[in-house]
Structure formats: C-alpha cells, structure tokens
Amino acid sequence: MSGNRQRTLGGGGQHVLDYLKRMHADNPAFFYAVQGDNDQSSGNIFWVDATSRMNYSYFGDAVLFDTTYRTNRYKVPFASFSGFNHHGQPLLFGCALMVNESESSLIWLLQTWLNAMSGRHPVSITSDPDRLVQVAVAQVFPETRHRFCKWTIFREMQEKLAHLYQSHPTFETEFKKCINETEAIDEFESCWGSLLERYYLMGNEWLQSMYNVRQQWVPVYMRDTFFGEISRTEGSKGLNLFFDGYVNASTTIQMLIKQYEKAIANWHDKELKADYDTTNTTPVLKTPSPMEKQAANLYTRTIFMKFQEELVETLANPATKIDDSGTVTTYRVAKFGEDHKAHTVTFNSFEMKASCSCRMFEYSGIICRHVLAVFRAKNVLTLPSQYILKRWTRNAKIGAVLDEHAAELPNSSRESLTVRYNNLRQEAIKYVEEGAKSIHVYNVAMDALKEAAKKIAAVKNRGPGATQGGTVVNGGGQELHATQENQMETYQSADEKKKKISELTAELENTNQRCEVYRANLLAVLKDMEEQKLKLSVKVSPINLTFPICTLQFIEVKGESSNAEESRWLWQKLWKLKIPGKVRHFIWRACNEALPPTKQNLVKRKLNAPSVKATRKPHPTYYGAVQWLTVWSLVKGKLQKSRVSNEEFELIVMHLAKVHSREELEVWSVLSWAIWNARNKFVHEGVQPCPSSIFD
Incomplete structure (x- = not known):
C-alpha cells in the first residue's frame, strides 16, 4: 500500500458481513469490526475467531502483518495477522478486508486488532516495507520492534536489478549471503560496500533507499529481538505462509470465506498431527548427554530436532577460555578449521547465564551451539530454566499467558463484552485443567462451580442495576461498551464464610485420616518384614x-x-x-x-x-x-x-x-x-x- 486509495466491496462486502454476524451469534468470542457506520458493508472489515485469539495468548510474541494480498475482482487488499505455534507452523491471528488504504485506516485496523487481543502488544512485528504501515505501527505499537520482510525486499530487488541478475548470475547468491550470514555490523558494512563497488552500484537509488532503512530488515541489526524464527532463512519465505495455496490473485471476495475456512481447518489438522507425533513417538538421541534427553522430553519434535542439531555441532566447536574474572568467564568458540568465524561467549557461573555474540537465543528462542559448547566445558549437564522458552515446549498451551498483562488493560478494554468473555474463558480453562487432575479435586471443583452459579444467578436477579445499556461501535453489534462503569459488591455473609471454613476443615481432616491409614499400613508391613527376615x-x-x-x-x-x-x-x-x-x-x-x-x-x-x-x-x-x-x-x-x-x-x-x-x-x-x-x-x-x- 503506497497511497490513500478508496475502493468498494459491492455485494461481496455484504456477503462477508453476513458471515461474520452468523459466526459472532454462534460464539460471542468471535470478534469482528467494521470501520464506518453501523452495518455498512462498504467500509474496512476486520475479524478474528475465538481460537485465533486464544492462540495469540500463547504465541503472540512475534507477529507477521501481511498487506500484499489482492482479490482479483475488486483489487481490495486482504490483510492478515499471523505468527508461529510451538511446532514452528503458521498460526492465524486475524484478517481484514481493506477498502480504504489511508494512514488513518491502517491505524484503525491495528488498534482494533489490539483491542481484540485484550490489549497485549507483541514483542516484534514484521510487515512489508511500506511507509504508511511504518507510521501506523509506530503509533499503535511504540514499544514493539518493527521489521521489514526480507522476502518482499528480495522480490523487489529482482525487478529493480533485473539487468544485473541476467549479466551476473552470482550476484543474488552474494547479496543474500551478505544479508543473512554476516554476524557483526562492521562485517555487513564492509560486505555491502564491497558488493556495490564490485558491481558498480554506488549510484543505485533503490539500493541506497534500502541501505537507509537497513536497521529494519538486515538481521545483524535486529538479533537482540525475538522474531520466532527457528532458521536464518525463514524470514525470506514471505508473510503469507498461512494462506499460501489458499488465497491468490484470482480469489474473489465470495470465494474468500470458503478458502479462509479451508486454510484454518487444514492448518488445525497439521497442528494435531504434529502434537500426536510429539507425544507418541520417541526421537532418536545422538549423544549420551542428559541435556539431550531433557530437551527431547521438553520440546516439541520440530524444536527438539533444531536443538539436537546445535548440540551435535558442539563436538566440532570447542570452547577455549580467553578471560576469567571470577564469576564471569569469556570463551572463544570456533569450528575446527574456521578460526576466522569465531564467536565470543561470556558465562556467569553464579547466575548460570551465558551470552553469545551470534545472539541466536535472543532472536529465535533456541540456544546456540556456541553456548552449548561452553556448557559442556563447564560441565553443565542440563539446560538452565532461563534457556527453556515455554512457547517452544510441549506444554506451551497449558496455563494462561495473559495473567501478567491483565492488570495493564485499560478500563475501556475491561468494559468490552468480548474482552470480558475472553478473560473468563482463559480462567475457566485453567480451572478445568486443575480440576480434572484427580477425583477428589474434581469433586471440589464441581462444588465450587455450583456455588459460583448460584451467586451469578443471585446477582442477575437483583435487577437492571447489574447491567447497563451500551452503545454499538465499529459496526456489527460485536463490541458493546458500557455507558458507565458499574461497581458491584461481592457480598458474602458471616454464616456463608463459617460454612465454607467448616467444609474445608472437614475436607482437610478427612485427607489427614486417609494419610494416617496409609502410613499405619506401611509401618505394619515394614515391622512384619523386619520380624520375618531371619526366617x-x-x-x-x-x-x-x-x-x-x-x-x-x-x-x-x-x-x-x-x-x-x-x-x-x-x-x-x-x-x-x-x-x-x-x-x-x-x-x-x-x-x-x-x-x-x-x-x-x-x-x-x-x-x-x-x-x-x-x-x-x-x-x-x-x-x-x-x-x-x-x-x-x-x-x-x-x-x-x-x-x-x-x-x-x-x-x-x-x-x-x-x-x-x-x-x-x-x-x-x-x-x-x-x-x-x-x-x-x-x-x-x-x-x-x-x-x-x-x-x-
């Protein structure tokens, strides 16, 4: 998107809007919004389903924002928000049909998406190298690291430098090596200057413009930020990974919803298959290291294979101590025969923390071979907890992630019906996971739910004071904001408190009695065993x-x-x-x-x-x-x-x-x-x- 363009969706817009209304009626956690007057199908439309919102709470640290899609008939940009799950698979976080491509419309889209995600900002966001997108991201996500997509830049380079590609077939390989494999800023600057000089490109305006924004797309400038990529070439695959093969230039708006549902279903099946493979198959260990066994039990299969690759490489990357200042030791790690590509690792033995010059852990969340080589030299047999990123583990989707952000939500967000629904669902999932662990806990959980249901019914029966009327915003009736904040008192009588304490006390005594029975049986058997040994x-x-x-x-x-x-x-x-x-x-x-x-x-x-x-x-x-x-x-x-x-x-x-x-x-x-x-x-x-x- 390079300018302020206005289009119309025609009848296709109403078709999409009707679909979104049906989905929201079936599930209030399905969020959608229309920019413009209520029920106006000619405005920008955004939507995200309940599963995507839940997935964002687990994997919303790194986001891809794609605005390159177009439908063939209306030429309307189809925007999508996506990311990666714990298997490294694409994950959808929301979609939009953009009729108006102005700066204000992009700001509206990003702000609406943020509201749908309970106000949680991502750590990083990757988009096309577009000025309007850059301005909108800076305004809505001031603390989020914004990166331009390398795939888009490489594709544009093929158009801008087509003559060079034809006359010098090796240029593309050299250029990508300069971008992807340099690990120090000085190394990149030297390599870039050498390329421009060798191919006489010093005066190329497009390359100069890309160099001016190098801090937003060249990896060497961004390795201190998490982007959720488990390989260096992953950023060169584009932003449309989720809908690749489902939506293309010939897809009409009428076809869009069908393809959208097909993509969601297929990726869901692939995630289930990956979950099954991780749980029911055992990876082949290549070393006797306890750390490898630990990682095999913690990580998903895809992430473990990446970790295993790094661990095996430590055999060819010895660590040499170059400085020791007490608790902090500095090592030089280089592959045999490649001393010119050495990396520096500092290790704090007191805090069990290591930092490598390659910054792989900070960038991908997977520990690098250089730090693992130092761990081997220091006889660190298991991975310290700070180097196990939960989002890459088998248990990535167990427990709620939004707890730490809940207190940061503004009152306006908490007043949203959809946000309230989402937050309650998050807490309910945690409750179910804990309550199903044993029969005893299950019975206690069911009793608590029954009590909660009675209290909710009592509050609802108190009359209209419990709920105030609202006004519809963003169209579609999906977002109701209260006209005034209602403060409801959670009253509990002294008798109720005493009754609850009595129940808990009885439960505790019952548990202690059962423990005493088990303990008595055990001691009796052990005593009998002592008496019978000699016989x-x-x-x-x-x-x-x-x-x-x-x-x-x-x-x-x-x-x-x-x-x-x-x-x-x-x-x-x-x-x-x-x-x-x-x-x-x-x-x-x-x-x-x-x-x-x-x-x-x-x-x-x-x-x-x-x-x-x-x-x-x-x-x-x-x-x-x-x-x-x-x-x-x-x-x-x-x-x-x-x-x-x-x-x-x-x-x-x-x-x-x-x-x-x-x-x-x-x-x-x-x-x-x-x-x-x-x-x-x-x-x-x-x-x-x-x-x-x-x-x-």
Whole structure:
C-alpha cells in the first residue's frame, strides 16, 4: 500500500458481513469490526475467531502483518495477522478486508486488532516495507520492534536489478549471503560496500533507499529481538505462509470465506498431527548427554530436532577460555578449521547465564551451539530454566499467558463484552485443567462451580442495576461498551464464610485420616518384614531363561504365553502408575519369572546349571530394556537363581489392577518391591536394612 486509495466491496462486502454476524451469534468470542457506520458493508472489515485469539495468548510474541494480498475482482487488499505455534507452523491471528488504504485506516485496523487481543502488544512485528504501515505501527505499537520482510525486499530487488541478475548470475547468491550470514555490523558494512563497488552500484537509488532503512530488515541489526524464527532463512519465505495455496490473485471476495475456512481447518489438522507425533513417538538421541534427553522430553519434535542439531555441532566447536574474572568467564568458540568465524561467549557461573555474540537465543528462542559448547566445558549437564522458552515446549498451551498483562488493560478494554468473555474463558480453562487432575479435586471443583452459579444467578436477579445499556461501535453489534462503569459488591455473609471454613476443615481432616491409614499400613508391613527376615530361605532351581550375552536379539523365554490382550492391558495400566522406575521393573520381572538377585551376589556367584533349550520367540520388551544389560552383562556362563512362581504373581497383579483404584495399586506395588528388596539384601548380602532406608 503506497497511497490513500478508496475502493468498494459491492455485494461481496455484504456477503462477508453476513458471515461474520452468523459466526459472532454462534460464539460471542468471535470478534469482528467494521470501520464506518453501523452495518455498512462498504467500509474496512476486520475479524478474528475465538481460537485465533486464544492462540495469540500463547504465541503472540512475534507477529507477521501481511498487506500484499489482492482479490482479483475488486483489487481490495486482504490483510492478515499471523505468527508461529510451538511446532514452528503458521498460526492465524486475524484478517481484514481493506477498502480504504489511508494512514488513518491502517491505524484503525491495528488498534482494533489490539483491542481484540485484550490489549497485549507483541514483542516484534514484521510487515512489508511500506511507509504508511511504518507510521501506523509506530503509533499503535511504540514499544514493539518493527521489521521489514526480507522476502518482499528480495522480490523487489529482482525487478529493480533485473539487468544485473541476467549479466551476473552470482550476484543474488552474494547479496543474500551478505544479508543473512554476516554476524557483526562492521562485517555487513564492509560486505555491502564491497558488493556495490564490485558491481558498480554506488549510484543505485533503490539500493541506497534500502541501505537507509537497513536497521529494519538486515538481521545483524535486529538479533537482540525475538522474531520466532527457528532458521536464518525463514524470514525470506514471505508473510503469507498461512494462506499460501489458499488465497491468490484470482480469489474473489465470495470465494474468500470458503478458502479462509479451508486454510484454518487444514492448518488445525497439521497442528494435531504434529502434537500426536510429539507425544507418541520417541526421537532418536545422538549423544549420551542428559541435556539431550531433557530437551527431547521438553520440546516439541520440530524444536527438539533444531536443538539436537546445535548440540551435535558442539563436538566440532570447542570452547577455549580467553578471560576469567571470577564469576564471569569469556570463551572463544570456533569450528575446527574456521578460526576466522569465531564467536565470543561470556558465562556467569553464579547466575548460570551465558551470552553469545551470534545472539541466536535472543532472536529465535533456541540456544546456540556456541553456548552449548561452553556448557559442556563447564560441565553443565542440563539446560538452565532461563534457556527453556515455554512457547517452544510441549506444554506451551497449558496455563494462561495473559495473567501478567491483565492488570495493564485499560478500563475501556475491561468494559468490552468480548474482552470480558475472553478473560473468563482463559480462567475457566485453567480451572478445568486443575480440576480434572484427580477425583477428589474434581469433586471440589464441581462444588465450587455450583456455588459460583448460584451467586451469578443471585446477582442477575437483583435487577437492571447489574447491567447497563451500551452503545454499538465499529459496526456489527460485536463490541458493546458500557455507558458507565458499574461497581458491584461481592457480598458474602458471616454464616456463608463459617460454612465454607467448616467444609474445608472437614475436607482437610478427612485427607489427614486417609494419610494416617496409609502410613499405619506401611509401618505394619515394614515391622512384619523386619520380624520375618531371619526366617526367609532360598530354594535354588535350574534357570528357565537363556540369555546369550553376545547378541541381545536372541534372548528367548521358555514357557507358554498368557492372554496377549490382557497382558497388553495390564502393562499399559502399570506403566501409567506414578511409582519409581525400579518398582515398575520389579513388577514386570516378577510376572515374567525374571527377578535377578542383587548386583553383588551376581558378581560372587557363578553356579552351573543344565542348558535350557528356548521354545519361544524373543519378546522385544526383554532385550530392549536397559536393565537387562546392566544385570546380565556381569555374568559369564550360566547362572542358577531362585525360582519365582510368575504365573501366580501375574494373576495377583491382574486381579489387583481390575478391582482396586490406581492409588491402592501404587501402594501395593511399592510395598511388594520393599519386601522383595529387603529379602534380597538379607539373603544375598547379609544386610538387614532398617525400614527408613528401604526406599533410598
């Protein structure tokens, strides 16, 4: 948009407006606004659905503002606000049809969009290199970092310097390398001047104009600001990523809504697919680093792959200490054979903070290989919390993000029906997440909701004083502003307070009583275990398992298999229990007649046993478990150990899993392991652990 142009939407505008009214009627959180008189379909139109508003609360730190689209028939700019989710996928934050392209209209659009997003300003915004957009962004978002889109500039450069592209095919590669790969301002300035001199472009007016605004599009000037890009070339993909392939120059206004819905549905499906892949597949780890395992459990799959790439590169980027001033140490990090491209990293050991000259973490939210190399040199085994950006994690959409901004909202925003609806929904989502964690919390949450419903009904029944009339603004009836702020007193009688305190006290006493019962049962079992230790004996029988140590793939088990469907159900249930891993593996081994003696006994005892011929194909669970490697790698030859009746034990576990609650099954599992562990230590090691040390 380069000037003040006025167009008309004709019948297409009414078609869009009717659609927006229907959407708002179905869901009050669907926001739309029209610039001009009420119900006027010839004005600028903005809209954003409830899902997009919710997504903005999680991923609204970096925004793309696109004004390059046009519909073929009316030539009306189709503007969109978008960003990136925790998988790095495009995410929509709102759309607009711009009839009037004046400065005031752009200011109206940005201000309306900001109101729809509860007044939360983004950290950065990227747009086309347009003067009117620049002025509007500066006025509405004075604290937001504004960047021009590189893709638009590169595309315009192909038109302005077409003759140079034809005569010098290498110019484009050199130019993009100068823009994308320089990491210091002096390096960029030198490279830019060298290019202009080599290709005789010192007098080119367009290049000079781009150089004058270099602070708004050349990455080296902007690496201290977060833009949500996980690769250096991402900024060269354009602003229309969300609607790419759905809306183009031939799309009419009548077709626009259909394509808009199709794009939203398709990207939603892609996000669900990415969520599923992240949750249900395990990435292949390339190093033994605890930090890599930590990142695999924290990040989404896409972000983990990027982190893993940086972590692996630390092997080729050693860190060399160049200065040490106590708590702050400075390192020089360079790739083997590329000392001329060294980076400087400062590390504060007291605060566990590092800063790299490449500024990758500040720019993308993913820690760079240079800082990771320093962490490796300083033996930092896990990522410090300040380097785990929640918006890139699996839990990015858990919890509310707008809490810290709620107090900053002006009264006019809080009076908005849509804003109030959005804020209540945010709180409700948090309430649901916490309330569904257990049956007990769920019951308390339901009781609280019933009480809240009664209070709301009581307030509504007090009469018209609870709600004042409003005036419609921006058209469409979607935004109602109260004519006066109503101060409602939240009254609660002394009897109600006493009743609530009494209920909470009773709830607390009930919980304490249950804890005492569990504690008493545990102490009784431990006491009995102490008394019975000396009576325990070991019955040795031939081993029923054959474990060829040379190849894990041929570990085989003798015996008949149990019902496969029931076994699968049982292990799925057991693996979800909140118990230590050693307890879970004890249950598994006991059911499969595979309980080994203690580690010390395995080293001391090497008893001969007759060879057993395997009669069943290997089970992947056995040879895939690290515990087998740990235990059986200590044994040479054949080992004779005590026999366990695994069939009876598995039936007991199956019965308990079917008739008892998860909490009871967890307690039983831990107690069973404790008994076995104490027996093992006494029989094979001569140790009699006291009850307090059993769970160490």
